[in-house]
Amino acid sequence: MRRAVLIAVPYVWLLALFLVPFFIVLKISLSDTALAIPPYTPTLDLSAGWAGIRDFFSQLDLENFVWLTEDDLYWKAYLSSVKIALISTVLTLIVGYPIAYAMARAPEEWRPTFMMLVILPFWTSFLIRVYAWMGILSNEGYLNQLLLWTGIISTPLTILNTNTAVYIGIVYTYLPFMILPIYSSLERMDGSLIEAAEDLGCSRLQAFWLITIPLSRPGIIAGCFLVMIPVIGEFVIPSLLGGSGTLMIGKVLWEEFFSNRDWPVASAVAVVLLLILVIPIVLFQRNQQKQTEAEQ
């Protein structure tokens, strides 16, 4: 009896506030707006029995999804989100790997401190960390002041409100998600494997490429997914650091909802975004499962 209550409370909570809302989005993505504000047509009329339910389903249509394919804004935004996510994942990997590697090679008594230094920004407000870059990257910003002062450039660079700023912001804020899984897979690595490879005639670089990289692969894969999946739906970074040329689907959905107030289209955008994310999420879960099985 107690067990049933223990299971039911979180279960019902998630059903009501996670799964049901989800079907509401799906339903609204298939309906038409009636005078811009709910109710939407069709509404489910349960009192009419089967006829009402049949009526409800017959009125649902894919009009909003057709609309998404007709206006090239949407598919361009999806494509560009995926592109930005892929490029910034690679950039984060390039920046993060050496840091994770150096942490794993550091003397053991320093490692907890380094770990904390990596985790601390993660606890600090995301919004503030993105905001910090606005002052650095703007035309009169600290970076341009520094470059002008050292004479590297003679006219200020335009970085803020471009895709470059978006990439910098993503690499900066998502770096801990990349470092931590790679670090944990490198830390477990047996150092004698490298020594053995070097004894057998590998150069350091060869040993790194042939031993270290393959052994850290689970960490690399986990880190890449942890960065890529949330970046595809990112909203804060493109709206603060990006410009009018930055198209990302999270921002489009936000504007569709808050500026255009077209809720059915916003819902359709959300449904398609989820469909895009299903593939990487499933791959990620498989990778995690394999990893836990390998550990056992």
Added chain:
Amino acid sequence: MNRLSWFNTVSLTLGFAFLYIPMIILIIFSFNESKLVTVWAGFSTKWYGELMQNQAFLDAAWVTLRVAVFSSTLATILGTAAAYVLVRGGRFFGRTLFSGMIYAPLVMPEVITGLSLLLLFIGIGLDRGILTIVLAHTTFSMCFVSVVVSSRLVTFDRSLEEAALDLGCSPAQAFRLVTLPIIAPAVISGWLLAFTLSLDDLVIASFTSGPSATTLPIKIFSAVRLGVSPEINALSTLMIAVVTVGVITASLVTKRAMVRQKQDELAAASAE
């Protein structure tokens, strides 16, 4: 292995410089006299004073704090229950669906979570305000809590619980007297995680808050969209300071607990 090679030293130095310099610049310029954020005009704390006068920010901070306390407490209770059910609950109807619903919100884009919750609240006619933000925050952060707590539950020895049951504890007593003290560090860090997630959330709060309740991130976001301002720098510095002190205290506390546990284990081993 005992010392850092030059390559590792360089990558650590550059890496941590990259992570910390933006925040350090922000902190330094929050003490800038000038209204122009990019020009240094001498030390001053006047922006902190102005911040304390800004009623809109103070109201939003108060809303944010209340939402964070309520939602993280609720999320900790629900998340711990969910973790317990997942790890110890055995088989029950719909277990796969349940674990799916625990993990899915972790990777769900915030815009989708926010949109779907808003449509639900409108659908059932619930007025948007503090209550709806609390409901939304509890839902996504309970999943983080249950991941943290279940990783702790998986690693601890189940026979301790069984021993308590054999010795005449009711299941509730066994949980309160044996399980809870052992998983307490995970429960506390789960609460802290839920608390910071709630403090930090902009996107979901924007969808689920109404005109009657605005949270601090929403206020910051609308101010920041207009550009960099010294007042926001001061506010950011305060927030960074609070988090830093909190994280360092928490890590010192856990470190001390670990040391004490080691000592206890050693004492127990030598007593045998």
